[in-house]
Amino acid sequence: MNKGTMMEWMGIEFTEAKEGYLKAVMPVDNRTLQPMGLLHGGATIALAETLGSFGSALLVDLEKNDVVGQQMTANHLRSVCEGVVYGEAEIIHRGKTTHLWNIDVKDEKGRLISTCRLTVVIKNKKS
């Protein structure tokens, strides 16, 4: 049995990473559908929040800092009912205590499904 985290349960896999950029793929299946047979908006946002949080974690010293998602906004533009979706996170602002990410989620044809903004707070572990 899978003893992992939400990311593993949902089948999210990272496919590309560079400084301030992260990409992942997520299946559209039982685990991510809502009852009408469409990708659950919450699954899309979970993918987006995973990407932004991991992206920030790669940019800071995790022995000294915690990385915390603080604010998420998501605009859902299209529905998708099968296959996979791709999430692509790019950092917009890299401050000392705050990161802002844009995360676009697209379908297999490259059409924009949802576009998200995640604010991540970098907290010093001592304070």
Added chain:
Amino acid sequence: MNKGTMMEWMGIEFTEAKEGYLKAVMPVDNRTLQPMGLLHGGATIALAETLGSFGSALLVDLEKNDVVGQQMTANHLRSVCEGVVYGEAEIIHRGKTTHLWNIDVKDEKGRLISTCRLTVVIKNKKS
């Protein structure tokens, strides 16, 4: 094997429903944790989007209309690492073509974990 939807995979269960109000409980476990052992912000938002969407579905004639989540904003305020969380959705605005929901997610002690706003669009199936 569970052939259900995201909601079932995540263990979300509705506990109370009345017009313009919906409540549910969600376990904090492998399915909803992020790697640091805390509830994944994406799980919280998936719970919130589930509540608002179902809440709207209960208010319209689904044979004539589709109910689509359009815009979500979420502010994460506290972390939680075990037990369950409770999501409570209340409708703020019930227009002909748009619903706005506030969804608060609280821990077992009643402390506010996240507070969310979901815009749902009611689309006539014919148009």
Added chain:
Amino acid sequence: MNKGTMMEWMGIEFTEAKEGYLKAVMPVDNRTLQPMGLLHGGATIALAETLGSFGSALLVDLEKNDVVGQQMTANHLRSVCEGVVYGEAEIIHRGKTTHLWNIDVKDEKGRLISTCRLTVVIKNKKS
């Protein structure tokens, strides 16, 4: 000539203040209308951001801290074309470094025009 700030230019006046709560009134006139003769959504949000920022300023030691609006989300629900609107800010979360405010803007009949969420960051002046 008025040498004041945006708040004065727009005619915003505070009418009530207590800890974690602030209320103001704003005229709907040339200064706040858009070309269709309706209250400009940007005016509503400026009122909301004024209320949340001032509300936070009243809660911290301004000799030691700066108060900075970081993130605003606003849902516009109704239009208004004359008279005044009332903005009412209530604090949802009062952390050491972050405040979250809900600000509701209503018309003279008490109908909800817009509902907003403002995240304010409290920054130590030394750091």
Added chain:
Amino acid sequence: MNKGTMMEWMGIEFTEAKEGYLKAVMPVDNRTLQPMGLLHGGATIALAETLGSFGSALLVDLEKNDVVGQQMTANHLRSVCEGVVYGEAEIIHRGKTTHLWNIDVKDEKGRLISTCRLTVVIKNKKS
């Protein structure tokens, strides 16, 4: 006396327009400052909402449709205390009933001050 709209009061001037794109400049002065002498976040958002709304108005038949700002999210990243700021709106999604705009506001050196997302609803006047 200026009998105009909020846009005129604030000194917003359009400088460039093409399909799905609009640019404007706004002075940072008494009309747009908050008490600490910094550009009011609400002024930035009013500029952004002006740009997205006008951008949508240019794309639809205004004799048959109304254009209404429905949802705004703004992330404030930097402060500015003098000169002018530039707002640049680009359409992300152009649906039949909904437009989504990204609006970036930058200072004179091209640094990003705030980044905003505006959802505009296109309403048929008859319905």
